[in-house]
Amino acid sequence: xxxxxxxxxxxxxxxxxxxxxxxxxxxxxxxMAESVPIAIVPLAWEGSGQAPWDIAATVQSDLERxxxxxxxxxxxxxxxxxxxxEVDAADWRMLKVDYVLVGKLSPAAEGRFELRYELVxxxxxxxxxxxxxxxxxxxxxxxxxxxxxxxYEKILGVRGAFATRIAYVAVEGPVTKRxxxxxxxDSDGANEYTVFGSPDPIMSPAWSPDGRSLAYVSFHTGxxxxxxxxxxxxxxxxxxxxxxxxxxxxxxxxxxxxxxxLSQRDGNVDVYVLDLGTQALKRVTDDxxxxxxxxxxxxxxxxxxxxxxxxxxxxxxxxxxxxxxxxRVTYDGSYNARPRVAPDGNALAVVTLDRGAYRIGAVDxxxxxxxxxxxxxxxxxxxxxxxxxxxLYTSRVSGRDTLAIVSSDGRIQRQIAASSGxxxxxxxxxxxx
Amino acid sequence: xxxxSVLWILLGALMLAGCAKKPTTVPxxxxxxxxxxxxxxxxxxxxxxxxxxxxxxxxxxxxxxxxVAHIIxxxxxxxxIRPEYASLITSHAKYLAGASAVKIRLEGHxxxxxxxxxxxxxxxxxxxxxxxxxxxxxxQDTQLTTVSYGEERPAVAGSDEAAYEKNRRVELVYGR
Numbered sequence: 001x002x003x004x005x006x007x008x009x010x011x012x013x014x015x016x017x018x019x020x021x022x023x024x025x026x027x028x029x030x031x032m033a034e035s036v037p038i039a040i041v042p043l044a045w046e047g048s049g050q051a052p053w054d055i056a057a058t059v060q061s062d063l064e065r066x067x068x069x070x071x072x073x074x075x076x077x078x079x080x081x082x083x084x085x086e087v088d089a090a091d092w093r094m095l096k097v098d099y100v101l102v103g104k105l106s107p108a109a110e111g112r113f114e115l116r117y118e119l120v121x122x123x124x125x126x127x128x129x130x131x132x133x134x135x136x137x138x139x140x141x142x143x144x145x146x147x148x149x150x151x152y153e154k155i156l157g158v159r160g161a162f163a164t165r166i167a168y169v170a171v172e173g174p175v176t177k178r179x180x181x182x183x184x185x186d187s188d189g190a191n192e193y194t195v196f197g198s199p200d201p202i203m204s205p206a207w208s209p210d211g212r213s214l215a216y217v218s219f220h221t222g223x224x225x226x227x228x229x230x231x232x233x234x235x236x237x238x239x240x241x242x243x244x245x246x247x248x249x250x251x252x253x254x255x256x257x258x259x260x261x262l263s264q265r266d267g268n269v270d271v272y273v274l275d276l277g278t279q280a281l282k283r284v285t286d287d288x289x290x291x292x293x294x295x296x297x298x299x300x301x302x303x304x305x306x307x308x309x310x311x312x313x314x315x316x317x318x319x320x321x322x323x324x325x326x327x328r329v330t331y332d333g334s335y336n337a338r339p340r341v342a343p344d345g346n347a348l349a350v351v352t353l354d355r356g357a358y359r360i361g362a363v364d365x366x367x368x369x370x371x372x373x374x375x376x377x378x379x380x381x382x383x384x385x386x387x388x389x390x391x392l393y394t395s396r397v398s399g400r401d402t403l404a405i406v407s408s409d410g411r412i413q414r415q416i417a418a419s420s421g422x423x424x425x426x427x428x429x430x431x432x433x
Numbered sequence: 434x435x436x437x438s439v440l441w442i443l444l445g446a447l448m449l450a451g452c453a454k455k456p457t458t459v460p461x462x463x464x465x466x467x468x469x470x471x472x473x474x475x476x477x478x479x480x481x482x483x484x485x486x487x488x489x490x491x492x493x494x495x496x497x498x499x500x501v502a503h504i505i506x507x508x509x510x511x512x513x514i515r516p517e518y519a520s521l522i523t524s525h526a527k528y529l530a531g532a533s534a535v536k537i538r539l540e541g542h543x544x545x546x547x548x549x550x551x552x553x554x555x556x557x558x559x560x561x562x563x564x565x566x567x568x569x570x571x572x573q574d575t576q577l578t579t580v581s582y583g584e585e586r587p588a589v590a591g592s593d594e595a596a597y598e599k600n601r602r603v604e605l606v607y608g609r
Binding site: 175201203222223224261263292293306308312313335337338351358378425 | 510547548549550553555557558560561579580581582583585586588589590591592
């Protein structure tokens, strides 16, 4: 099918400053027995009056929320050193702490600050981190996430993903009168705002690889169409509004192409790739079965997708070179759908039917073997953190959709509770600069 | 703060001005663009949370043959029309065959289980099954459109089989 030069710009006004209503809190359901004991000493404030932000509290909350650290309570801190040289390892050893984070925040010119922090290993007294960074007065929370990222990486050997964002769909109201909002928030649920709102369904948000745009499906015209919205300007561009289904958008690793699911007039759903620059549309699958939910391989040369060509939904992979034939990836279980590819390309997160319950599973991309990770009854929509360590997904709890996180090895489980409404289809952003 | 608000207003005005100059070519198969862009641009924050009544989801259906139901229910993960709906299909098909100006919209739905985009595809397949059945008995292609809502618009809330079987459905909505 020929896709003509056909781009309609819809300049929907976004509301970047508006606050959404639901407050998010994270509860750790299952942690790691071997979580790392750490002390986060409140940062010394070198200015007058109150410190403008409690950086240590945000760092502590980030590390604890990951389920991989347990931090000493503030009242248990026996002393409050400000530099690595002031840390007395013998004292902290008595408190069974492996690491101590200390630092200072000082005022600088024009509403800016200087943040200095050091991480000390108590086992050998070695200073593992010593960093001084300038911070904008409006970016103190963000700077705190960066400190947590650095500590996480130094101790665990994996880049932290605290200074990232999440997108999700918030739904409120009874079934006959619902409202839908596409929301973006920091990875800890703070600073949330509505990107787009509609009385009609919004679905399938997907981040562009630069973290600046979201692709999603909206029914606000009465029919499904795929849109790409730039977060800073709010500009919404309709990129696909063909007859039938326009769904499941997924950006290519270079951000130039969008894989999506389209149906012909006869309802046959197949996977296509749309070039966002030239509008050229290329058909990737051609099968009378349902082919949907495309996800790019990390090298951008093939797509994973869901197909029921063998009778029930399973995961397949197909190369993007002409004439490539799809290969079946999953064989374990009677239902595997909605693949998402891990950053290292070696694993897929999927929705799997496990003994009558829909759960999040991890599939070995080469062997096809499946490990069930979550333990809910109706878990869906997995999205992998940019560091590959965690999977964010939707879980039905007490009749309501809410967000949950499971570590990619299944050992740590967390639930994110919203104060109101339902939260679904989370999408974890890439690393942000 | 005031400077910031002014900036936002200016930005908004610039965006709208930029909008007006952009080509509004319509992709193949798309409907009226003027109405669509109007809807999107007018989507103010005040509208959020108010919602609106869903067509077909509640209230009494209008149009079509008298005394004939407007909803066809399906088995789990299936899109074949059960034999019990043969007379319902025939009644609607005959009605449509005799009133060529009448249009209907076939809205496909699934229950909430499983993956959302897969359910969109499954619900579209159900709507297409009804479309083909209506056409086999005399309805014209031009009278029929399909839309798939997947699991996004359940008829009833609840996570049990009683709710699920009411949600796996195709609604025949006249006048769309």
